[in-house]
Amino acid sequence: MPADPEHDLLLVTCASGKQASRLLPLLAGRWKRLRLVVHSAASRAQLAAQHPGASVVQADLYDGRDVAALLDGVAVVLHIGPTYHPHETEIGYLMVDAAVREARRGAFKHFVLSSVLNSQLRKMMNHDCKRYIEEYVMESGLPYTILQPTTFMDNLPLPLLWRQARDGEDPVFRAMWSTDVPFSFVALHDVAEAMRAVLEEREKHFYAQYPLVSTAAPLTFEQAMRIVGERLGREVKLERLGFEDAVRATLLRLKGTEEVDLRTRDTAQRMLLFYNYRGLIGNPNVLNWLIERKPLSYADWADMRVKEEESKES
Incomplete structure (x- = not known):
């Protein structure tokens, strides 16, 4: 039932x-x-x-x-x-x-x-x-x-990129792992x-x-940022953080602080090392069946999130 x-x-x-x-x-x-x-x-x-x-x-x-x-x-x-x-x-x-x-x-x-x-x-x-x-x-x-x-598309700081583009700045995405390893999002x-x-x-x-999984085919972050740039009307520049800076950024995003248990730091470090070389790949068929529609592409998601940010300003 x-x-x-x-x-x-x-x-x-x-x-x-x-x-x-x-x-x-x-x-x-x-x-x-x-x-x-x-x-x-x-x-x-x-x-x-x-x-x-x-x-x-x-x-x-x-x-x-x-x-x-x-x-x-x-x-x-x-x-x-x-x-x-x-x-x-x-x-x-x-x-x-x-x-x-x-x-x-x-x-x-x-x-x-x-x-x-x-x-x-x-x-x-x-x-x-x-x-x-x-x-x-x-x-x-x-x-x-x-x-x-x-991996969640929503981990991308799109509101920040949108504000930078709106203010006439070049949006900058600071990547915490390799930008040329494919992922499913x-x-x-x-x-x-x-x-x-x-x-x-x-x-x-x-x-x-x-x-x-939403995306039909795996995407690198470089490809994903090109899609986001098209929606923002401005190229998104990529900066790759060094490993220790990436660990700090990951902990700050997820925990709000760098002062964490050593096991928590280990978790962040191992995930970043894995993502640097292997990515995370899956298939969208099950999600398609579950929600009874085609899942959002990265472009669909970027369009939706940009509209959400624009609506906050109106």
């Missing part, structure tokens, strides 16, 4: 992050019972203002007592793990264990895990930790769906639609693993 958004309690973790931020507007007005989990008081205040009908909870996902309380009465969970957390695997285990306990009480119906494309790539710690969570939920006995998005807009379909259609997606 499909979900019952009128009555089912939906739990979303890392609810102030980029994935949930695109999803929540699609759920607003449809899901009457939302429990949104954040880590900081600032995120809690911001999300509560944006979604006044939801229950916004500040919690520590690495605290088993907090996790047990979060799952109380929940019918479905969308677990988005905290990026580059040194205990992301253990947090996933805690979430699954709490869901199993809730299922024994009869309320729990569906565990949806946001993972990563090609979690088999063990050289990247951020992929490898998700591989263990995938295995754990598969063996849990819970009805599950695993979503595996590739996905738009958060497409990921959000896929998440909504999985959450609402429910049983249709039990025990499935879905790679999520």
Whole structure:
């Protein structure tokens, strides 16, 4: 049976992050019972203002007592793990264990895990930790769906590039890894639609693993920036950061600080080394089927994001 958004309690973790931020507007007005989990008081205040009908909870996902309380009465969970957390695997285990306990009480119906494309790539710690969570939920006995998005188009600082072009400056993209290694990209807009379909259609997606890729053919960042430049009406200049500067930039973007656990720094370093030579490649057919339309091309996504920035100015 499909979900019952009128009555089912939906739990979303890392609810102030980029994935949930695109999803929540699609759920607003449809899901009457939302429990949104954040880590900081600032995120809690911001999300509560944006979604006044939801229950916004500040919690520590690495605290088993907090996790047990979060799952109380929940019918479905969308677990988005905290990026580059040194205990992301253990947090996933805690979430699954709490869901199993809730299922024994009869309320729990569906565990949806946001993972990563090609979690088999063990050289990247951020992929490898998700591989263990995938295995754990598969063996849990819970009805599950695993979503595996590739590199997000939305990681590109397009608002900054747009403002530079608007002000007559040459937009500059500071690349953190090689600009001539091909990648498959996905738009958060497409990921959000896929998440909504999985959450609402429910049983249709039990025990499935879905790679999520938008772009039909792999693109290098050099090719992608040419596409963006055409939409901005101005060439985007490329600057390649050195390795240590790239590590710092990655940590600042993802964690807001360079002062991180050494394991978190290791994660950033290994991902950048992998991306410098191998990229991340996948196929868009599954996403096409899930959202019942052709996923966004890089040009489609750039057009959409430019229009969003222009609308803010009008």
